[in-house]
Amino acid sequence: MMKSRTLALSLLVFASLPAIAADKVDYKSMAKQQAGNYAAEKLNLPTAAPAGAKVYFPTLKDGDTVSSPVTVVFGLAAMGIAPAGTQVEGTGHHHLLIDGPTIDYTMPLPMTDQIKHFGKGQTETTLTLTPGKHTLQLVFGDWKHQPFNPSIQSDKITITVK
Numbered sequence: 736m737m738k739s740r741t742l743a744l745s746l747l748v749f750a751s752l753p754a755i756a757a758d759k760v761d762y763k764s765m766a767k768q769q770a771g772n773y774a775a776e777k778l779n780l781p782t783a784a785p786a787g788a789k790v791y792f793p794t795l796k797d798g799d800t801v802s803s804p805v806t807v808v809f810g811l812a813a814m815g816i817a818p819a820g821t822q823v824e825g826t827g828h829h830h831l832l833i834d835g836p837t838i839d840y841t842m843p844l845p846m847t848d849q850i851k852h853f854g855k856g857q858t859e860t861t862l863t864l865t866p867g868k869h870t871l872q873l874v875f876g877d878w879k880h881q882p883f884n885p886s887i888q889s890d891k892i893t894i895t896v897k
């Protein structure tokens with residue numbers, strides 16, 4: 736009776752050993768990942784764009800006339816969304832470029848009135864625009880706000896605000 740109980744207990748301990756070993760491997764790869772992220776951030780290393788990744792305006796098209804405020808929806812294909820600062824493969828966050836600011840594709844995008852970040856993972860926004868013509872373009876950014884390589888971006892569309 737006693738003996739079989741001990742045997743059962745030692746089997747249980749043995750069975751849980753691989754799980755402990757796997758945890759240790761995880762810490763090691765986590766440390767490696769963190770070191771990699773740190774280097775990527777310091778060196779502005781671009782993230783490779785996954786095949787088929789695409790951003791687009793599902794509710795607006797070039798030449799549309801709209802009234803202000805206008806709701807702009809961000810379309811995304813073949814990728815996921817993660818908040819800025821969270822490095823998960825195959826994800827990023829939206830940026831909306833208003834009236835064609837010049838951007839450096841090799842650096843994190845600055846935050847300006849013309850370059851809006853949606854780092855909480857938002858998939859739409861409402862813009863108040865002055866009457867007249869405006870251009871809009873989406874540029875998807877990685878966890879460090881940097882465009883992918885090659886850049887995942889929409890066509891630049893021109894809309895007229897009444």
Ligand SMILES: [Cu+2]
Pocket residue numbers: 819828829830844852853854876879880
């Ligand atoms: Cu950003």
